[in-house]
Amino acid sequence: MKIFILLFLLLNSFSNYSFAQTKTPSKAEIKKLAKKAVADLNNADFEESISTSRQVLHYATKIGDNYLIAVSYNTIAANLDQISEYDKAIFYYNKGLSHANKTNNNSIKNFINNNLGNVYCFEKKQYTKGINYYKKSLEYSQKDADTSQIVFTKLNIAWAYFDIGQFEKGYPYLEFLNKYNAKFGAESTNVIQNMLNGMYYGHKGENPKAESYFLKAIALGKSGDQKSDLSYSHQEYSKFLLKNKDYKKAYENLDLYNKITEHLYNDEKINKADIAGVHLELDEYKREVDKIEIEKNLQAQSLKKSRIIVVLFILALNVLLLLLYSLYKNYKFKKKANKELTLANQELLIAKEKAEEASLLKTQFVSTMSHELRTPLYGVIGITNMLLDEHKELANSPHLSSLKFSARYLLSLVNDILHINKIEENRIVLENLAFNVSDEINMIKKSLSFIAQNNNDKIAVKVDPNIPEYLIGDKLRLSQILMNLVGNALKFTKNGKVIITANLVEVKNKSHYIEFKIEDNGIGIATVDQDKIFEKFVQVGRNDNDYQGTGLGLAIVKRLLTLFNSYITLESKVGVGTTFKFTIAFDHDPVKTKEIINNIKVDLSSSQIFKILVVEDNKINQTITKRIIEKNNCSCIMVDDGFQAMEILGKEVFDVVLMDINMPLMNGFETTRKIRLKGIKTPIIALTAFAKDEIIEEVISAGMNDIMVKPFEPLKLFKIINDQINKTRNAG
Template identity: 60%
Template sequence: MPVSRNIFLLPLLLMALGFHAQTSPYTAQGIDKLNDKADKFLTDLNFRQSLRYSREALKQAISLKDNFRIAYAYNTIAGNYDELSENDKAIYYYNKGLSYANKTENDTLKNWLNNNLGNMHFFEKKNYEKGIAYYQAAIHHGEKIRDTSEILFTKLNLAWAHFDIGLYDQGQPYLEYVNEHFEKFGRKNLKAARLLLNGMLESERGRNKSADAYFRLAMDMAIATDEKLDLSYSYEEYSKFLAKTGDHKNAYRYLQMFGKIKDEVYDAEKLKRAATEGLNLELDEYKRAVDRIAAENEIQALSLRKSQIIVILFIVCFLALTLLLYMLNKNINFRKKVNAELLQTNAELHLAKEKAEEAARLKTQFVSTISHELRTPLYGVVGITDMIADEHKELVRSPHLNSLRFSAKYLLSLVNDILQINKIEEKRVVLESHVFNVYDEIKTIKDSLKFIANRNRNEIKIDIDPEIPELLIGDKLRLSQIFMNLVSNALKFTVDGRVVIKAELLKNIGEKFFIKFAVKDNGIGIALEDQEKIFEKFVQIERKENDYQGTGLGLSIVKRLIELFDSEIHLSSMPEKGTEFDFTIAFEFNPQKTNEIINNIEVDLSTAASHEVLVVEDNKINQMVTRKILQNNGYRCKVVDDGLSAIELLRKTKFDIVLMDINMPIINGFETTRRIRQFDRETPVVALTAFDKEEITEEALSSGMNDIIIKPFEPIKLFQIINSQIGKRMTE
């Protein structure tokens, strides 16, 4: 392994670390001098003398309890065993050095030790993954101290490591980094190694002329800098290069030159003397271990003497405790009685808790079932109403059709209210981000409530602050739901009057625009004693024979939704004078983000005619509604009644997307999708269901479905998901 890849510290850095005030006869400066000599002898490959001085430096550093110098000495000792190819000993001492280095704040030392351990595990143990991990740790410490020289050194080792196992593509970026920064940050003793690595890369790439030049420069530089091991590696790699190019005569000559240098470096007598010094070093380690054991025995003897004192104290305490036990005995029966009562109470509480949890589970299941069973026919009612309005323009202004549409949407609103209050109570509502125009949203609500307004001969007035930005970002659906409840309430309890919807910009902080909304009427008002309870669930006040009854959930939902916006609702009302609700919500104003959201929701229907859609739906009315929505917007559509028919058709015919109902006879939508995925993993499958999305998401994804649409839905949402899923499949 090339010596240039091992790291030995410079004495100037040691001196900069300061002095330790100790009573020991040793000094930090003396240890630094010993380590300096040990490093010099190791550079000269005089292993015996290097181990001798490192051993003495280690003994003195341990005496001073100087973690930095202990780690330094272990690093030099390990470097000797590294060059002697005693890999296990080298790793042992490198690890000891790292354990002491980690007790210091010196990232330079940690960098060197991690680098050396990376060399050992990569080159010697062939544990490449572990070696790379140590190299990366070395780079991390180098980056912490912003030492480009050390980072360059480690990346040179990483390049060499990858070249050594033939991964030239992975090693090349590291070498490029070395080449780029070497002139400014490279050390003199690494010049030959850098040239050698460039020669190896050029040889691998088949650029023989360039490789030959690099190898010759590497050999010349190793001779000039007296780097014997780098010279030997240069001879070895050049020999391989010559053999590859067919110059076997010179290849053999350089191989002999490589062997000659290795014999000089690892002279048998020199290695024998080094082994003797290494044995002395190991004896020192054993002696220190014995000393630790002796110290531990002394501590145990002292502990024994303390134990005797503790025994005496224990006897005294025992007598005192006996007296206390006598006194406490009188309370035992009383405590037993109390404990028995507590156990009974706990058992009753546990039973009550289980019943409450079961009731909550049944409530959630009931709400889910009811909402699904109601949404399914409502999908048909709302869809058919829209179809009639589209196909028979003469009926658009028909009061009967408008009444039907209003009744259907009110019933849907009722279902959503019940589901919404349940979600809010279980903390399952998350606000979304939409781009919207405040005036447009309020105008839509005004138009949708004209039926109620006309019935009571009311006027709806909109007052929007012109300072409010045209487009804001926030959950417009929740905001619309708040206004829908507040305005419909105002219209129900006002006759021959006026309802004002107002939006006023209070302030803006950065991108947050704080808008105060108010809904004011001149209706019957709310008595003071009723104002606290109107936000409770199922509460109705001022109910008369001909009043629009409602569920009593509206204001409860409004209060909870406004709290989701980190705000609160305020009420001001006087009987026979009118009522005003107001609240403030901060929305985001960000033109760039607004454009991104708009781009994401725009739907391109120009290619719809080329898309084949399979609808799997057992309800005939819903089949007709879904087919009509798709065909009216250019999609080609095929409908089947159940999952088995869908599987059979998909085996023979290719579709661009499948819209899958969940609750079907024979086999449900989940099982149908699982069977489809056994032979077709590409066609997107989207659940088209009346179930709540959160209830089925996990099972839908596990069955192989790609997305979920809840019925009833906005057609634009359906087209957006269809185009998105088809687009994803085409780009994969």
């Protein structure tokens, strides 16, 4: 009892802080304090940072703001992390995470998971657990499409893998960092990016390249504010020098690491931070005691008004005894339940692993099937085009038109299935291209004229003249959305009209909000079906005479619009027609637009005659590809496999090589590697039925220059051929 009273008096003595006596500040002022605490942390002023974070925590708790509570706990934990109080840091990170999970803010969840990953990887050396926290952090940044934070987290994952010598596992993350850091990263990541490159190339034995990266990291660290990153760069450079037996420079860099670290974490700062940490823990105790004290005062006021205080006290005592007994019984029950729960968790873990395996198999199946379907479709479409070229009298043949349409429909189906799979796996990133809204809509009108003619429909286009001539955004995804919606409208409208409208509805700074509307006077959609049509594989109102498609188009539309932070609305009445509406914000920046347009390369070499080597084992594909090449006034030599390709490249000079990927004996990747080892720099373009994003990394690592996915438009193929030949000639 004496110990309890002493502790209570000690806690009470800390109740006279100035922030407890003053009026509670506004939320904006609390946020300002939180930012100051972070700034103090970055300046290694741990005492001030913890003290300010305590104030933020006090005020945030008072107003019940879970986000600010999570922020303050995160900053407190980060201070403790910096002064090597790792177990306490983990404790406060977890407290912050419990409050962050009560909010809808993915950023704070992302930061705390990232920080837990740092502690477990680099301090506790529990790398598996730490990397799992990093990957959880990555999920939250991907939900918000926060590319800069994605870059930052992938940097940490690469560092963790490199720290335990798993360079090949970490390299894909470093490769992503090298590709996107300049565009989406921050200056604060530049030092570590160069340091990691130095570590990787040092591991690969490419010492000059590694040293160059280390020296660049150190130079950036000296010129910037990231002194802790500078110290890590000296440390890793010292390890590299020691490995290469340059003992003097290794010692010098290790000494610099120690001096910077000692400056950042001197004993006086750490002692002050320890005192601030004690105050922090006392604050935690005080908050609990305050809660008990408030309840006690309320109970005392209630008891004073009653004349049966003694009876109530005895009753309360009896209730307490019953509660203790109940707790004891409950403890035994929970112990038994926990045992059963442990077994259930093990079963759930097995089920989770099976589900992940099934998901991987699904992705592999979709990829394989798309390849297997694209290969014969390339043959069907190519041979159909050849027949139409060789026999002009068949140009109006309904049979050939039907054959070509059916092949393109099958290709569209394969692409839709692949596309929905990519969206669900968060593998789509929007691009920024300059485009003209009117041109895009009229191109879609022209593309769908075949369906319009078959159904005797008319397509009308209305574009608001106030829309700027050029906007910046992902025109390909916009075209895909409009193509699906207009295509659907035409399919379900006979002898009618489809109207495509684009209106400028709002302008905020550079953002121009364009409302798109697709109206038809077709069969309409029943009210009971309107909530279903955006689900995958759902078809409504189908009969044997209607062409309804696969039910994927509107599902893709809905998911693509979420990437634009938009949504779609629907108004429809059976027998009257249907209207779809959505709004997307595009940038309008004349300077940036001019820069994008100037960077578009104009092909002035289409009349040139090139000598092209085609490596392809499929005889039908050989015939089609050769016909396309020769029709464009180029010479073509065909070989069946990689060995023949290497042999002929040793004897003859070609302007470009079109390389199939999936070949017997030796695949396209291995063939390209062997060609590059011989010093042959001829541009090599992968000609494949695989989806581009599935093989892009292996294409680059093998030494190929570009990819062309079959079936393809000849114009696009020769555009890529011209670009690659020009690049090679200019480089030479």
